[in-house]
Amino acid sequence: MGFFGLGRSSSATATKPAPAQARPAAPEKPDLAALAVRGTDAAARADALAKLLADPDGNAAQLEIVAVQDATGAAGAKAVAALRERKHLKAIAKKAKVAAVREAATARIQELIAEAAKPSEEKARAERAAALEALIPRATRLAVGNGVGAEAAWTAILAERDAILAQFAAHAADERVTAATTRLDQLAGEIRARVAEAATRAVEAERQAAAQAAAATAAASAAQAAAAEVAAVRSAPAPEGFPAVVARAEELARAEDPEAVVDEFLRLHKEALTLGDALDPQHELRVRWNTAWAAHRDARTAARRDRGERRGLALAALSALVGEAEAAAQAADALAPDDGEALNAHQAKLDKLRERFRMALRDAPPAEGRGPRERFQAALDDAYAPLRAAREAADADSFANLVRAEQLKDEIEALPVDSDPAAAFRGLKDCQARWRKLGPLPRIKARVAWDGFRAAGDACFQRLKPWLAAQDQERQAAMARREELCVEAEGVLARPSVGLPGSPAERDGLRASAGRMQELQRAWREAGEVPRGMDRELWTRFKTAQDAFWERRKADLDAERERREAATADREAVVVRAESFAGDAEKAMASKTGIITAADVQRRVAQLREVWRELPPADREARAALDGRFIAAEDRILATIRGKLDAERAALEGAAAKRRTLLDELAEILGSENPRWQKDAVDRIKLAWREAGRVPYNEREALDKRFSELLGKWRSLAEG
Numbered sequence: 001m002g003f004f005g006l007g008r009s010s011s012a013t014a015t016k017p018a019p020a021q022a023r024p025a026a027p028e029k030p031d032l033a034a035l036a037v038r039g040t041d042a043a044a045r046a047d048a049l050a051k052l053l054a055d056p057d058g059n060a061a062q063l064e065i066v067a068v069q070d071a072t073g074a075a076g077a078k079a080v081a082a083l084r085e086r087k088h089l090k091a092i093a094k095k096a097k098v099a100a101v102r103e104a105a106t107a108r109i110q111e112l113i114a115e116a117a118k119p120s121e122e123k124a125r126a127e128r129a130a131a132l133e134a135l136i137p138r139a140t141r142l143a144v145g146n147g148v149g150a151e152a153a154w155t156a157i158l159a160e161r162d163a164i165l166a167q168f169a170a171h172a173a174d175e176r177v178t179a180a181t182t183r184l185d186q187l188a189g190e191i192r193a194r195v196a197e198a199a200t201r202a203v204e205a206e207r208q209a210a211a212q213a214a215a216a217t218a219a220a221s222a223a224q225a226a227a228a229e230v231a232a233v234r235s236a237p238a239p240e241g242f243p244a245v246v247a248r249a250e251e252l253a254r255a256e257d258p259e260a261v262v263d264e265f266l267r268l269h270k271e272a273l274t275l276g277d278a279l280d281p282q283h284e285l286r287v288r289w290n291t292a293w294a295a296h297r298d299a300r301t302a303a304r305r306d307r308g309e310r311r312g313l314a315l316a317a318l319s320a321l322v323g324e325a326e327a328a329a330q331a332a333d334a335l336a337p338d339d340g341e342a343l344n345a346h347q348a349k350l351d352k353l354r355e356r357f358r359m360a361l362r363d364a365p366p367a368e369g370r371g372p373r374e375r376f377q378a379a380l381d382d383a384y385a386p387l388r389a390a391r392e393a394a395d396a397d398s399f400a401n402l403v404r405a406e407q408l409k410d411e412i413e414a415l416p417v418d419s420d421p422a423a424a425f426r427g428l429k430d431c432q433a434r435w436r437k438l439g440p441l442p443r444i445k446a447r448v449a450w451d452g453f454r455a456a457g458d459a460c461f462q463r464l465k466p467w468l469a470a471q472d473q474e475r476q477a478a479m480a481r482r483e484e485l486c487v488e489a490e491g492v493l494a495r496p497s498v499g500l501p502g503s504p505a506e507r508d509g510l511r512a513s514a515g516r517m518q519e520l521q522r523a524w525r526e527a528g529e530v531p532r533g534m535d536r537e538l539w540t541r542f543k544t545a546q547d548a549f550w551e552r553r554k555a556d557l558d559a560e561r562e563r564r565e566a567a568t569a570d571r572e573a574v575v576v577r578a579e580s581f582a583g584d585a586e587k588a589m590a591s592k593t594g595i596i597t598a599a600d601v602q603r604r605v606a607q608l609r610e611v612w613r614e615l616p617p618a619d620r621e622a623r624a625a626l627d628g629r630f631i632a633a634e635d636r637i638l639a640t641i642r643g644k645l646d647a648e649r650a651a652l653e654g655a656a657a658k659r660r661t662l663l664d665e666l667a668e669i670l671g672s673e674n675p676r677w678q679k680d681a682v683d684r685i686k687l688a689w690r691e692a693g694r695v696p697y698n699e700r701e702a703l704d705k706r707f708s709e710l711l712g713k714w715r716s717l718a719e720g
Contacts, residue, residue: 010153018269022072025707031062032051033052034065036049038069045075049066060084061088064092066079067080067083068096068209070098071097072098076098076100077100079106080092086109086112086113089112093105093109116211121171125168127168128164128165130172132161132176132181135161139529141410143190143193145192147195150191150198157184160359161181184548238285239276239277241520242285245268245271245272247277248268249288249293252264252292252296258296258300258303264358305465310363311365315364318369321356321372322376322379322471325357325375325380326379328346328349328350328380330584331383335386336440346386354380357376368557371508397440398440401439402441404436404438406452408431408434409453411431412431413460415427415460415461417460421464425464425467425468433645476527477702482538485542489520490545492520492543492549497509517549519548520546563621564618567615567617568622570615571630572626575626575633578637581633582633582637585636601637605634605638652692656695659689660703662685662688663706663707663710665681666682666714669681669682669714670710670713675717676717676718678714682711686711702714
């Protein structure tokens, strides 16, 4: 292979794989399935099928073939009946030519499933014994119980025993079944004894209940007689006027202030003694009167106790509030005159303290509350001292604020509305903000100052309305532009990738999308202001699309970086291989051992070049260094066979010169008077052309094309 053919691998020197060692062929079974299905003789077919059915488990695969390919269905049905593996039956149910065979295979599968679900003889016996033994604990509890409800429970157990024995009647009895039934029979007598005892106890309980019912009836009759006697006493006629006295006493007993009704209750007491003295103490009206009188006395006692407690609590509260006021007076000395927050808190504290003292003073006697009130007022006057000083200072500040308010009014009137409306609008907003921070004004001047400031602001705003309307139009246009930017950003986000992952087309598409997103960001900043309230919604929408795109872009860049790092590592490995082979080639050519031939060197260079071309591009920082190292290693490798390459190049160039000479000779023949007479010369040129050998790759196509053209012209002349 020459220097100019390094890009192609030589098939002549390719390593041939070693032939695999032949394995002895396994003995094959006779194809009984084919004979059973396609045999020409009916007896032979039947015999082949009989041999297969003799061992259905060993011949399952061939029986499957018979069932699938049988066109009559008779042999297929026999094969299905003999098979026991579901995988073969499923294949038959799906592929058999005859529908009856497919249905038989499906039915056979269901039969095998049902057969597999049936319990074995041993398992059935174990289930029967376990079911019977489970009845023994229940029967034992009945045998040691009190017998109540035992008869119905034992009947249910016997029914379950009979059902179990009937269910497993096909299986012979064993030792466990015999032991279980024997134990149940033993428990049956004990249960019957418990049932008889329970019946005896029930009869005795009924007798005792009847005796108790008779005694209760007698006691109830006696109680009714006594109650009738008491009712007669309590319902005896009362003197005239006594019921009204009792009713009024009950009404006064419910009064909220029992001290207010004491005199009236004493008068009623005298009337009650006069009118009701002759009545029985158990009389209803006497009982109601005594109850009302006791309630009145208890209410007066509780009221006196509550008043004493409230008086004590009120005096204690007044004393505590006086202490708080004196402490507040001491704390007032530490307040700074310009600490507005602390002064406001102090004012609120004193106001609440005054209100609490007023509420506590209501429950204290006037004579006992006079001293605490004087002490509290003195302490409160001292505590209000810094507030009074701050109020006087605030009055002075309010007049200074009045001067600043007048200045703000003058500033608004002097705003350049006509020459610079934007500056005027900003100035108006600034004056309004400064007005809100002015502070309090003198009470008598505050309304006039505010009216003047507001009138100046309204007049300025009226003059600014045309400019504000134009600004609104610009904001609407900016909002429309930003909506378009949002739509375009969302479109760029939804744009699918171009080309295969990691391909140049995909990288160019992602790079173009990123550039467009950056352009959209610049356009967003240059779009202008939008109507208030809409900027946040549009910005959220635009930012969502931008964030999603750049997050995905970051993932793409990370993946691209990983691919480039992997490609860099692969190219580094190829460079190391090339450098290692360059060293081996230099040693081999220097020692002339023949271990590495010139053909090996050329083939290895071609392979390295092919691998290098197919690898993805490396990282930009390492690309130049790796390319330089690879070219240097390639030059070192080729330097070991430079003489051979030069000789091949000279031979190729000589062949090219020889072919150019032949082209000149052929052109001279075409230019002669009778070119058709020069057939021998043309044959000689054609032979010499073939014998000239290979030429450089870059000249081969042009020389062959020129030769074909001249040869075609000569043939057309020779045939004409």
